[in-house]
Amino acid sequence: MLVKRIAFYITGKCIKLAVLLIAVSILSFILVSHSPIDPVQSYIGADITRVSPEQRDNIAEYWGLNEPPIQQFLNWGKHLLQGDMGTSLIYRSPVAEVIAERFLASLALMSVAWVLSGLFGYVLGMTAGMKEGTWVDKLIKGYCFTLASTPAFWLGLLLLMLFSVWLGWLPIGLGSPAGILEEDVTFMERLRHLILPAVTLSIVGVANIALHTRQKLVDVMNSDYVRFAKAKGEHGLKLLWRHGLRNISLPAISVHFASFGELFGGAVLAEQVFSYPGLGQAVVEAGLGGDVPLLLGIVLCSTVFVFIGNLAADILYKVVDPRIRRGEI
Structure with missing residues (x-):
């Protein structure tokens, strides 16, 4: 059924x-x-x-x-x-091929950033919620408010100067080393070029998830049934596991999957800063070059991408929460 x-x-x-x-x-x-x-x-x-x-x-x-x-x-x-998205004026090749090639690079970037932002945002939000009013809570909130007001391109330039120019730990940009054939590029080299763009994108996405998770956990911890559980002697991780995680899982899923649109928008800026060969860089080139077929093709693909994220969240709602399946809420 x-x-x-x-x-x-x-x-x-x-x-x-x-x-x-x-x-x-x-x-x-x-x-x-x-x-x-x-x-x-x-x-x-x-x-x-x-x-x-x-x-x-x-x-x-x-x-x-x-x-x-x-x-x-x-x-x-x-x-x-008829299945033909047209031909790109800039790349002189079918739009579908350009999008397919660039989408794989962007998908790797956005997937890593999405997982990292969700993981760290959820952990920080739970930590702040459990330590409400303490210096830990204030530190995490201050960190998140600072990130929420930080432009992605500025943060990317800052990380680029620190880890690539000054320290020399990571490559300056691109998706692979310059002057090397694509088939000769190793997985570790691709990973090194992916680190800075992914970290930039994930850091910006942490703030909303952490703040939302914190507020929901604070509401749960101040509820009557949690007070009753505390009166019975439950506290700490046991209290969080039995009463907190289940009640904040749905809001966390909602915010995380709804961030697909913001993730794609942030990827455009991050790819420009790091010259990363993804859809974000292609859409900027298409806009500046008047490449209508490529621009419309990327717009349609990004719309489907965001829609799939929202659809996945809605389906998870129905699977996780039986009240939604019965139409009670």
């Missing part, structure tokens, strides 16, 4: 996703079409002065940029329904 309900739930969510993708596509195309950047000029680059008006017209015709914006969008949508 539970599997059947979840199947119906997922089907309804998929319908909503389809409507959301259509709306996001239309809105994104409208914004891009009003951009002051000339795609033809970005495509030609520094040789713009040596290109005649006839050649510009031929380039615009080849890429379909001479047609009205509405027709361009309809052509893009028609090819998308």
Whole structure:
């Protein structure tokens, strides 16, 4: 019965996703079409002065940029329904291939950052909640408030100067050592290049999870049933394990999975700072270069990515909390 309900739930969510993708596509195309950047000029680059008006017209015709914006969008949508996301003006290759190549790098970065931010945020939040009002609680809150107001790119530059420039422990940037073929790059070398971007992204994401977990644990610890448990002699880790963890697990899941959108936005900044070859760097290049097919393709993929995170959280709710399955809350 539970599997059947979840199947119906997922089907309804998929319908909503389809409507959301259509709306996001239309809105994104409208914004891009009003951009002051000339795609033809970005495509030609520094040789713009040596290109005649006839050649510009031929380039615009080849890429379909001479047609009205509405027709361009309809052509893009028609090819998308056929499984073709178009060709990138910047990379001169299919958008699907560019996204697939860049997504793997971004997925590795965001996965490591997501796990680290969730783990440390949850631990810090529980520690602060159990030590409410003490110097430990004040120290953790101050740390989290500082992180919450710290821009990701500034923190990335700070870590870059400290660990790469001054100490020389980690590479300055990129996803692999320069001048080495991709097939010759070892796993440890890729890991060393991943450390600083992942740490930057995870540190920024710790604050929200820690503060939210702390507040929920404080509410639980001040509840009547916890007071009754304390009166029976329960305290410390036993009290936290029996009454705290279960009651704060759902809010923690909610905040952590809902952070997919913030995670992707933070990855854009982190990848720019460290020149990491992921989707974040590609979307900036597509925006600055007027590469509409690549930009729309990345927007759709990021929308699906965030949607999957929220859907996974909702499904976990129904699995973890029987009250939600019965519709009681």
